[in-house]
Structures are given as structure tokens and as C-alpha cells.
Amino acid sequence: MDYRRFGKTELPLSVFSLGTMRCLSSFEQFHQTLQRAIAGGINHLETAQGYGQSEVFLGRSLQTGLPLPREQLYITTKIPPHPDSKQFQDQLNQSLSRLQMDYVDGLALHGVNTPEHLQWICAPNGCLDVLQAAQQAGKVKFIGFSTHGRLELIQAAIATGAFSFVNLHYYYFFQRNAPILDLAQEQDLGLFIISPVDKGGQLYQPPEQLTQLCSPLSPLVFNYQFLLADPRITTLSVGAAQPEDLDLVLQLETGDTAQLAQIQQRLEQVLEQQLGTDLCRQCYACLPCPESISIPEVLRLRNLAIAYDMTSFGQYRYGMFGNAGHWFPGRTADQCTDCGDCLPRCPEQLDIPRLLRDSHQRLKGTSRRRLWG
Template sequence: MNVPTRRFGRTEVPMPVLTCGGMRYQQGWEDLDPSKIDPKGQQNLEACIHRALELGINHIETARGYGPSEMQLGMVLPTIDRDRLLVQTKIGVKESAAEFLEVFETSMNNLKLDHVDFLSIHGINLPEHIDTCRKKGGCLDAIRQLQKEGRVRFCGFSTHAGPEVVVPACETGEFDYVNLHWYFIYDQLHWPMVEAAARQDMGVFVISPNDKGGMLYQPPEKLAALCEPLTPMQWNDLWTLARPEAHTLSIGVARPSDWDEHVEAVCNHLGDPVVGEIEQRIRRALENALGAEWMAFWPKGLPHYPKAPGEINVREILRLWTFDQGLGLREFAKMRYNLLGNASHWFPGRQATEVDAQDWSCLSASPFADRIPGILKQAHELFFVEKEAKRLSES
């Protein structure tokens, strides 16, 4: 049983709709000496890769920042026919082409490959990152050199940002594809990013639909019941892939059996009417909990965090509150809320502290201007945890 493929934008590559994401099966988050790799852990990683290939999932995605992931992949990928593989790695924004190329050589030495199919600039999360990458002697000049040498086929970028950054980055025309966050609980805020990529005929790679899509591997009972006969992870996969603009979903497997739930969904239920029926149940549940007007218009007129009082990330906090109140995503909301202000540009803006001391005249374009300060205070009370949160890669 092979998973379906989709044309990955202007690359013309037939891309499997599921990608083997490389940030769950590696051994930790720090670079390691090869002698320190646990043989059983390496055996598990290799079993994940071979199971993926059996299923037609030949896109293997990793990053320089994923600890020993590249190195551990370098122990198995060279043993596989290179023509069977689509390999992607990612390198963070660097100030110069020389610095970028130095890191690229580290990645290639780890992967033990002569080229990668996809190379992403990792973490274009701020407007200034675009300028840094595009300047003369910057990251993009390095990638163009590598493309001429045949060591990189296609150039893309990954991002945790919203439309203010991602839409202009797509519109530069410099990139063949983008790794971004978009799924049901990000639809109202991030769909313009997908549209911008589609206008440029870019491949669209959806990051972490299981975890960042709501920690759906441990869903609340309410959401699980709404998604029957599918699981929440399956429904989220199918809902996302119902839009032809989305091409592949990153599945961070930790063991070979983790593929089963997703593969069953995309091989047997793509286009199934049940996906739309479940969506309507979920939307009704949200409207019953919060009102149809809130669900239609809550994002309207909200300031981007740099222009919000105290740089409070109003959009993100209201998003977390909405899906906690409507679907019971409390643990997810806590996890994401406590990253605010603790993960640099990967999760920017601040928590909703000292709300009463702020001037909220910036909300004048919102139909809920009078309610939002109270909701922000409630969200802080519900979600704040008395310890510093860290991104997974910083844990």
C-alpha cells in the first residue's frame, strides 16, 4: 500500500502526502560522537525509515538543529538507492554565504550524501530575516552556488511566523517551497500564507500537524468523540489535505508503528464525505460554546504582536483560548502559551500579564474590543504555568 503523491509545486516532484519528519526518532537534541549512539535507538530509526519506504514515503526531512538526526540518518541513507530518496535538510539564517556554506558542509558530512533534493533556510520568522538572506553575499547566494554545483536541487524556507512575514517571503519569488504551520486550528490566521505560496506555484509542506495541530496524539474526550469514526489525527490529516494547495504533512514518527494511523487515513479516506461531516460537527460545537459571531470574526482587527500593548501576542492567545474553550485543548494551550517570550523569534510576543495597565485603543477595529482584555486575563489564569517553557529542540 503506497501513500498518494502530489505535484510539489513548481519543483514538479511527485511528493508523498506524508513526509518522514526527523525530529522524534533521533537520540536527543545535542550533537553526539557516533560512538555514543545507542545501537537499539539507531536500529529503531532505521526501521522507521525502511517502513516509510515500504509505504511509498520517500521524503526524509531533517535539520542541522535536530541534534544527531542528520548523523544518524547518515548511517542508513547511503545504504539505500539514492534515486529512491527525496532528502531535505534545513540550515538556520546566517549572516554570510561563507558561514552558511560551512554549516552546509557539516550537514553533508553527517548525511554522507553527495546532494540534497531540498535545502531550506530554517526559521525565516522575522521581516529582517528575509533581507539578511537576500543581501549580496547572503544565504541565498550560497544556495545558488550549491545549485550550480549540483549539490542542492530546490531551495525553500521554513517558518513559524504568520502572514506578515510569510506572504512577503513567498512573493520574493526566490523560493521553490515553504515549510509552514497551517491546519484546522490555524486556518483563519494562516490560510493567506498558503494562498501566497500557491500564487507562486510553491510546494507547501505542513509542519507538525499532530503536535502543533493540537497535541492530537492525546486528544481531549470531546474532540475524540466529535471525530468518530476517525481519530483526531486522521481527521486533521484529511482536512488539511482536502485543500489541493497543501502537498505534504510532516509526521514525526518515533517508532515504525506510528505510520499506521496516518497511512490508513490517506490511503482509504482522502475525499471521503465523512471528513466534511466531522468538520461540520466540530464547527457546530465551537459555535455552541462560543457563538457563531465569535467563530466568524474573532481574528478581525487584532494587532500583530509588535504593535500590541506590551507586545502581548493577542492573536495567538485568543486562538489558544478559542480552541480550549470550544474543543477542550487545555494541555495544548498551556504548552503553547508558556512558550510566549521563552523561545526567541520561534514563538514571539509576550504573555497576557498586566492587561489592565495597557491602552487597548488598538482594538478599535475588532467587534469584540470590549471583551478581549477580559479574555486575555482569563487565558493567563488558565494557561500560565510557573516554570519556563522550552521548544522541543531546547528541551
């Protein structure tokens, strides 16, 4: 296991972190998964108040005994922002109580997804004031945030100068947040990539087309190595449900730069060949949409479905429109009224209404909700 400096926190984190959202079927399985992760060299454990019994299980595991003492582990929990500072304080106290800890190494504001969330955080006597007081009291070592928000919102949050780390969605198949990597480096923020396997493309069950294009690597290994080839990134989340889910990452070797470049070139060539003049380059100039359709995200899912046969992943994500609130905003593509507002703003001169209709036909299916509300 390799270790990297987590920005200005100076914490030496393992390049893989154990995310505990999915190993909740029983305490025994949770504890065994933690033991396997730590024995394999993972020293960063991530939980959240909203992840079912995760905080309770983690606190109990620490009391039961793990391969390393608490002082050699780095533990992050997450709490959603709230407009009422007293309620936010109560939530912080509850997390520490559930974890049976005097302090956490990282406290991330969970889901800074809207400008309103950022206002709650930065307001006088807001969430940030509560966390800074907790920091002075030794209950929180470092403050960060996780986000599913738009690029501009993430940039605004970092610009406050209030944070030491950011939990970010960024993968080979979703590079919209690439500018955040530079910004994080400029401000010496720790960079924690979250959900690189699931939201990164459901790479644990890749279609045959994608598997062939990533050969000799699996799509999952390709994405891991693509991310870890970037020195600006500190650590990647692994959402293991059971100990054996960790086998691959605990044995993963550093990627071959030339091999990664060849795979990327192959993927890009196929993308251009399959999409042709219908290829959306994700510039986001088409927004805002009068009907609140997240046009670039809809067309990104269409790109992946057509180029790499990632239709199942596209249906999974598309089905969340209208069902996940601020975690995945936007309406389905069939809400397009052909108003044409987006057309003059598209540098690729795409026939966006036609592509939206086609996307809806390809991707509509059973609606989905987030695992944790």
C-alpha cells in the same frame, strides 16, 4: 501511498513525509523507522542541522542500506539563516558532510521568522547567493524555507520569487496561514505542512470532548484528511519516534468529503455556542500590542480550551511565550496594562483585556521550551 507533484520542483512526493526530529533515541531505532517508512511508500525524508544527530543518522542509514536507493528518495535538510555568508557556507558544507551526500534535493532556510532573517537571506552576498551557487554546483537541487513567522512575513518571502517550496504551519485548528495556500499555488510552490499532529493540537492525545466532536474519525485522522482534501497541499510531515508510529498514516484512506464537512460544521457550531460573544475570529486587527502580547494567538488557545477542552494543548503552547524567542514570540497575557489600544480596532468589539486575564488564568502553567533551541 499517494504521490503529488511538489510544485515547480516537479518532484513526485509521497503525501506523507518522514520528519526525523523525534526518532533519535538510537541509531538502530532511527534506521528501523526509516526502513518502515520507505517500505510503506514514503519517499521524502526531512532532517535539519539543528535536529540533534538526525543528519548523521540519516547519512549512516543511507550507507547501511534502505529499501530504495538514494536516487529514488527525496531528502530535504534545513539550515538557519545567518548574517555571515561564510558561516552559512560552512553550515551547508557541514550538513552535506554529516549526511555523506554530494547533494540534497531540498535545502530549506530553517526558521525564516523575522524581517531580519529575510534581510540576511536576500542581502548581497547573503544566504541566497550561497545557496544559488550551491545549486549551480549541483549540491542543492531546490531552495525553500520553513517559517513560524507572521502571515505578512511569509507573503514577503514568497514575493521574492527565490523559492521553490515552503514548509508551513497550517491545520484545521490554525488557519491563519490559509492565504499562503493560494499564493503558493499562484507561484507553483511545493507546499509541505509541518507538525500537523503536535502543533496542530497535540492530536495524538485528544481530550474526550474533541474526540466525540470528530467521531467517527479520530481528531488526528480528521486533521490529516482535512489537509489532504486540499489539492494545493503536497505532503504532510509525520514525526515518528519509532516504526509503529507510522502504522496509521501508512494505512490512511482518502477522506469522505461529506463526512469531513459534517465534522467541520459540528466543530464550528460548538465553537460559536461555547464562546458566544467572546469568540475571537482571528482577524489580527488588534495588533500590534504595546506590551508585545500576541493577542490573537492567546485568544485562539482560549477558544480551543473552552470549545473543545483543548486546555492541555493550550497550556503547552501558552507556556512557550517568553521562552522560545522568534520561534514563538510574544509575552504572556498577564502583561496587559488595560491601555485599551486594541479595543477600537476589534471588529467583534471584544473586551480584550478581560479575555486576556481569563486566558492567563486558564492557561498558565509550567513554562516550556522548544525541543531544539
